[in-house]
Amino acid sequence: xxxVTQNPRYLITVTGKKLTVTCSQNMNHEYMSWxxxxxxxxxxxxxYSMNVEVTDKGDVPEGYKVSRKEKRNFPLIxxxxxxxxxxxxxxxxxxxxxxxxxxxxxxRLTVT
Amino acid sequence: xxxxxxxxxxxxxxxxxxxxxxxxxxxxxNPYLFWYVQYPNRGLQFLxxxxxxxxxxxxxxxxxxxxxxxxxxxHLKKPSALVSDSALxxxxxxxxxxxxxxxxGDGTTLTVKP
Numbered sequence: 001x002x003x004v005t006q007n008p009r010y011l012i013t014v015t016g017k018k019l020t021v022t023c024s025q026n027m028n029h030e031y032m033s034w035x036x037x038x039x040x041x042x043x044x045x046x047x048y049s050m051n052v053e054v055t056d057k058g059d060v061p062e063g064y065k066v067s068r069k070e071k072r073n074f075p076l077i078x079x080x081x082x083x084x085x086x087x088x089x090x091x092x093x094x095x096x097x098x099x100x101x102x103x104x105x106x107x108r109l110t111v112t
Numbered sequence: 113x114x115x116x117x118x119x120x121x122x123x124x125x126x127x128x129x130x131x132x133x134x135x136x137x138x139x140x141x142n143p144y145l146f147w148y149v150q151y152p153n154r155g156l157q158f159l160x161x162x163x164x165x166x167x168x169x170x171x172x173x174x175x176x177x178x179x180x181x182x183x184x185x186x187h188l189k190k191p192s193a194l195v196s197d198s199a200l201x202x203x204x205x206x207x208x209x210x211x212x213x214x215x216x217g218d219g220t221t222l223t224v225k226p
Contacts (some may be wrong), residue, residue: 004155031212033212033214035216040121041218042118042202042216042218042219043156043202044216045213045214045216048212048213048214050212058213058214059213059215090155090156092156096211097144097206097211097212097214098144098211100146100158101146101148101156101214103148103156103157105154105155106155
């Protein structure tokens with residue numbers, strides 16, 4: 001089954017404790033992206049990757065890091081999480097930017 | 113900078129009536145436009161897109177949208193609403209000149225009442 005998977009689905013952590021949210025797709029997609037969803041703010045793009053080893057900032061990259069060492073994986077790293085990073089995070093992938101994005105199920109992160 | 117506006121936070125319609133969810137956009141180049149739907153506690157699902165060609169595009173579940181370049185709009189429509197269409201709808205835009213960057217609207221909650 002074609003899908004985007006994210007882990008963990010739920011995470012509660014404390015301020016400053018480094019964490020990684022994994023994202024993997026099995027569709028051989030070139031493009032991958034991370035978003036955060038906050039009430040009333042829609043989805044805001046954090047980082048995106050056009051291909052392996054090619055990443056670029058979205059609208060809200062501060063406090064986040066990404067890497068794209070393999071085509072299928074695009075982990076999101078929070079090196080020192082803060083409470084304002086409490087949010088619902090979505091990973092997405094598409095064949096190319098002109099194609100629709102497939103979204104993962106989301107990761108609900110709470111930073112206390 | 114590119115942007116998307118969904119002017120209505122909430123749209124309420126009766127089952128069987130037509131529905132419209134509005135979207136306007138701003139990009140410096142030509143747009144790629146998308147509509148997605150999000151059901152409660154789920155990820156987003158693709159509905160339809162405009163890349164080029166015919167201004168009227170048809171998508172999943174009977175939805176359609178019309179690209180209007182002069183009004184920079186891409187409104188989502190359906191001739192006859194179903195209760196099961198109740199969900200959160202997002203419009204998204206990419207600029208041809210910087211297609212990696214994707215901007216979403218704030219979303220419109222559609223409620224279809226029986």
